[in-house]
Amino acid sequence: MKNLNSLLLAIIALVNLQRINAQSADRFFPKADLMTIGSYYYPEQWPRQYWERDIKKMAEVGFDFTHFGEFAWSFIEPEDGKFDFSWLDEAVELSHKNGIKVIMCTSTPTPPAWMVQKHPEILMVNAEGRTMQHGSRQHISWSSPVYKKYVERMVEAIGKHYGKDTRIWGWQLDNEPSHYGQYDYSPAAQISFRKWLQAKYKTVDKLNEAWGTAFWSIRYNNFEQVLIPNQKELIAQPSPHAVLDFKRFSADEANEFLGLQYNILRKHILPTQWITTNLMPEHVEVDPTRINSLDFVTYTKYLVAGYDKGTGPQGFRMGSATSIAFANDLFRSLNGTTGVMELQPGQVNWGKFNAQPLPGAVRMWIWHAFAGGNKFVCNYRFKQPLTGGEQYHYGIIGTDGVTPSTSGLEYIKVINEINTLKKHYDANATMPPAYKKRWTAVLYNPDNRWEMDNQPQTNQWDFMAHLKRYYVALKQFGAPVDVITEEKDFSNYPVMVAPAYQLLDANLVARWKQYVQNGGHLVLSSRTGQKDRTGKLWEMKWAEPIYDLIGAKVSFYDLLPDSVQGTIKAGTANYKWNNWADVLEPMAGTETWATYTNQYYAGKVAVTHRKMGRGTVTYVGPDTDDGALEKAVLARVYMQAGIAIEDYPEGVMVDWRDGFWVGVNYSGAAYNVAMPAKGKVLIGSKTMQPASVVVWKD
Numbered sequence: 001m002k003n004l005n006s007l008l009l010a011i012i013a014l015v016n017l018q019r020i021n022a023q024s025a026d027r028f029f030p031k032a033d034l035m036t037i038g039s040y041y042y043p044e045q046w047p048r049q050y051w052e053r054d055i056k057k058m059a060e061v062g063f064d065f066t067h068f069g070e071f072a073w074s075f076i077e078p079e080d081g082k083f084d085f086s087w088l089d090e091a092v093e094l095s096h097k098n099g100i101k102v103i104m105c106t107s108t109p110t111p112p113a114w115m116v117q118k119h120p121e122i123l124m125v126n127a128e129g130r131t132m133q134h135g136s137r138q139h140i141s142w143s144s145p146v147y148k149k150y151v152e153r154m155v156e157a158i159g160k161h162y163g164k165d166t167r168i169w170g171w172q173l174d175n176e177p178s179h180y181g182q183y184d185y186s187p188a189a190q191i192s193f194r195k196w197l198q199a200k201y202k203t204v205d206k207l208n209e210a211w212g213t214a215f216w217s218i219r220y221n222n223f224e225q226v227l228i229p230n231q232k233e234l235i236a237q238p239s240p241h242a243v244l245d246f247k248r249f250s251a252d253e254a255n256e257f258l259g260l261q262y263n264i265l266r267k268h269i270l271p272t273q274w275i276t277t278n279l280m281p282e283h284v285e286v287d288p289t290r291i292n293s294l295d296f297v298t299y300t301k302y303l304v305a306g307y308d309k310g311t312g313p314q315g316f317r318m319g320s321a322t323s324i325a326f327a328n329d330l331f332r333s334l335n336g337t338t339g340v341m342e343l344q345p346g347q348v349n350w351g352k353f354n355a356q357p358l359p360g361a362v363r364m365w366i367w368h369a370f371a372g373g374n375k376f377v378c379n380y381r382f383k384q385p386l387t388g389g390e391q392y393h394y395g396i397i398g399t400d401g402v403t404p405s406t407s408g409l410e411y412i413k414v415i416n417e418i419n420t421l422k423k424h425y426d427a428n429a430t431m432p433p434a435y436k437k438r439w440t441a442v443l444y445n446p447d448n449r450w451e452m453d454n455q456p457q458t459n460q461w462d463f464m465a466h467l468k469r470y471y472v473a474l475k476q477f478g479a480p481v482d483v484i485t486e487e488k489d490f491s492n493y494p495v496m497v498a499p500a501y502q503l504l505d506a507n508l509v510a511r512w513k514q515y516v517q518n519g520g521h522l523v524l525s526s527r528t529g530q531k532d533r534t535g536k537l538w539e540m541k542w543a544e545p546i547y548d549l550i551g552a553k554v555s556f557y558d559l560l561p562d563s564v565q566g567t568i569k570a571g572t573a574n575y576k577w578n579n580w581a582d583v584l585e586p587m588a589g590t591e592t593w594a595t596y597t598n599q600y601y602a603g604k605v606a607v608t609h610r611k612m613g614r615g616t617v618t619y620v621g622p623d624t625d626d627g628a629l630e631k632a633v634l635a636r637v638y639m640q641a642g643i644a645i646e647d648y649p650e651g652v653m654v655d656w657r658d659g660f661w662v663g664v665n666y667s668g669a670a671y672n673v674a675m676p677a678k679g680k681v682l683i684g685s686k687t688m689q690p691a692s693v694v695v696w697k698d
Helices: 002-018 048-061 084-095 113-120 146-164 187-201 204-211 241-267 321-335 360-371 406-422 433-437 447-455 463-476 507-519 544-550 628-640
Strands: 036-040 065-068 101-105 169-171 274-278 298-301 340-343 376-379 440-443 480-484 495-498 523-525 552-556 567-572 575-577 579-587 593-594 605-613 616-620 652-657 660-665 680-684 693-698
Touching: 036 406, 048 084, 065 084, 084 101, 113 376, 146 241, 169 406, 187 204, 204 241, 204 298, 241 274, 274 652, 298 321, 321 360, 321 463, 321 480, 321 652, 340 360, 360 376, 360 406, 360 652, 360 660, 360 693, 440 463, 447 463, 463 480, 463 523, 463 628, 495 628, 507 523, 507 544, 507 605, 507 616, 523 628, 544 552, 544 605, 544 616, 552 605, 567 605, 567 628, 567 680, 575 628, 579 593, 593 628, 605 628, 616 628
Parallel strands: 036 065, 036 376, 065 101, 101 169, 169 274, 298 340, 340 376, 440 480, 440 495, 495 523, 523 616
Antiparallel strands: 552 579, 567 575, 567 593, 579 605, 593 605, 605 616, 652 660, 660 693, 680 693
C-alpha cells in the first residue's frame, strides 16, 4: 500500500498545482461590492425592436450584469464555418450603454442542426441504446472527437472576437454540463472509456486485478474487450468496480471537455476576465469536486418544483433550508470563490408540481446565497418566454414584456437592500471568535456516493440523506461549514465529520489520526472503512483499517424492513432506526455512548467515543430517519470539546459574512433571533416570519 499512497499523494499534489491559478479567483470580485446581481437575457429569442427596451429595463431594475449566448450556436455559426457576431455585438453594446456588464457564454450544449445532420456520430446514446436527436439540449457526446473539433473552432472564434473586449465581465462554459441524470454509452464514449482505463491501469492484467474479473469469468485479454457497464444490457448486476470507474470516467470526461474550452479562451481573453461553468449540485454524473480546470465553479439552484417539500405546511413553497446552504458550503469550499449562476426566479414549468413560491421566498433565497459567501447571483431569466419548452417558467418581467413579476419585485427589493448594506461594509471585519471555534468540515468524496448508490444493500439507504442528517444538525448549531475533499488541510477545522466514508486507504486513516492527535474532533458514521479505493472488501476483519482509529471493532451490520423499528438508548433518551446499523465492540479505554435495545443484539454498542492525543474520535453506527440521534451525538462532541453551540429550529439558519450576520427562516413559524444588545438590525426584523430575512451587525 506504500506505493499506492505515494501515487495518491502525487495525484493530490498535481491537482493542487492545477488549481493554483484558481486559488486567487477572489481577485475578480472586489470585496466592497459584497454581491452583485444579474439576469439571463436571450437577444436571439426576441425581436430586435425589443432589445433596447428590455436591456434598458434591466438597468432600471438595478441589475449589474447580464448573460448571453449559452444556447445560441446556430446564430453564432449559422452555416458551417461562417460566423456572425453582428447581432451579439449589438446586444453587448446596448448592455454597455446601459451600464450592464456581460457574461459571455460558449454555446456547446446546443449544436446547430446542420452539424447534427452532417455528423450524427456526435450524438450521445443512452442506457437503452437510443441515440439522442436534435431538438433539445445536452444531446451530444463530450467524447466525440468530431464534436470537439467544432467546439475548438467555435470557442476560438468567440474568444478572438470578445477576448480583449472590456465590456465582457467573465465567461461561462456550456450550461449545466450534464446529460440530466443519464450517462453516455455512445461509440465515442466507449472508445474514450477504454483509453481512460488504459491510462489508469497501463495493463489489462492490472485492470483484471482491480475489477476482480475472476468473478463470473468476466476476465479480459485486452482493453478492446472492455465494454461500458450497462445494467440495461446485462442479466445480472455489473461489476461494481467497473461501475465505479465508469462514473469516475464520466466526471473526468466533463472536466476534460470544459478544460479544452478553458485553455482556448485563456489564450485570447483579458487576465481580468474569469471563466466558470454552472453545475447542478444534485446531479451526480458531473461532480464539482472533479472540476479543476476553471477559475472557479458556480451552481444552479431551483428549490420549489415539487421535489422537496421543506419544513412545515408551507415548506413546499420555500424549499429546504439545506438546499442552498449545502451548495454554498460545497462550491465555495472548492477554492474559496463561487456564485449562483442560475437561481429560480419564481414559478417554474418542469417540476413534479410547480407551486408559486411563498411571498418573500425568492428574496430569502438571494439573501441565503449572500450569507453563504457567493460573489454574485444571476437569475434565469429576465423575460418569461412566449414560445419554446419553458413558456410557464417565470421571468423577472412577465409576458407583457414590461411589468415586473412578483419575484421581479423581490429582486428589486434585494438590490436596493444590498446597496444600503454596502454603506456599512467594514473591510477590517473578522470572524467572531465563538463562531470561528465552531468551524466544521464535512469530508465528501463522490466515489463513496457512487459506490453506495450502486450497492445500497437496502432500499432505504440514501447517501445524501445520510450526509445531510449531520449537515442539518451542524447548521442548527450555528456552525460555519466547509464541505471539503481530501486534498484540503484538515488542521484548520476544530471538528470534522466524515459520513459513511466507505472507500479509504492507509494514508487517509493516518491523516485522520494525526488530525485527532493534534486536537481535532473527528466524527465517523456507518459504513466507514469497509472497502479500498477500488471498491474491494479488505482481506481482513470487517472494516478493520479503522479499528485502531475508532478504538472499536465493527462486529457486523444489520438492515431492517421499513415496517420494523430498531431502538437505541443514549443516556436517558431513546431513538429509533431501521436503515443501517453497525454493531460495535469497543476496546479498552473507549467509551460507550449508545446501545441497541431491541433485536437479538440488544445491549450491544451503537455509538463509541474515545480520546486520542489532544482530540477525540466518535463513531456513530446507526443511520436514522429523523436525525435525532446524530444531532444528539454531535451536540455531545461539541460540549465535551468546550465549543459553545446554538440551537436553531429546523429551517432557521444564521451565518456570518463580511461583518454581517444573516438569518433566514424556511420554517413554518416566526422566530426571534437572539442578538447582543448593541446589535443593529440593518435589513428586516429581529422577529423573522416564514420566508423572511434579518441582517444585522454586532
